[in-house]
Amino acid sequence: MFSLMQEFNSGLWLYDPKVSAPTLLIQGEKDYLLNFPGTEDYIRSGAMKHIVPDLDITFIAEGGHFVQEVLPEKINELILTFLAKHGI
Numbered sequence: 001m002f003s004l005m006q007e008f009n010s011g012l013w014l015y016d017p018k019v020s021a022p023t024l025l026i027q028g029e030k031d032y033l034l035n036f037p038g039t040e041d042y043i044r045s046g047a048m049k050h051i052v053p054d055l056d057i058t059f060i061a062e063g064g065h066f067v068q069e070v071l072p073e074k075i076n077e078l079i080l081t082f083l084a085k086h087g088i
Contacts, residue, residue: 018052018053019051019052024056024058024082025055025056026063026079027057027058027059027060027063027067028060028062028063028064028065028067029059029060030062031065032064043057058078060074
């Protein structure tokens with residue numbers, strides 16, 4: 001039986017993974033995560049669609065890292081719209 005470390009070291013997890021489910025990323029413009037080098041460019045460039053082909057990204061101008069806590073009504077509206085769009 002493989003341990004998690006053995007599996008990681010074996011490279012079995014490197015199989016060109018893809019997220020096949022429709023996915024919504026809600027990102028606050030003021031999120032400190034965007035300060036990490038390359039993060040904002042990676043998200044905005046569309047490069048994530050290589051791994052998550054059916055990805056919708058929404059930036060919230062007034063949102064920070066905990067945008068769901070600060071703007072719950074806005075986030076709920078975005079989620080409900082996304083679910084309806086995908087018939088979920």
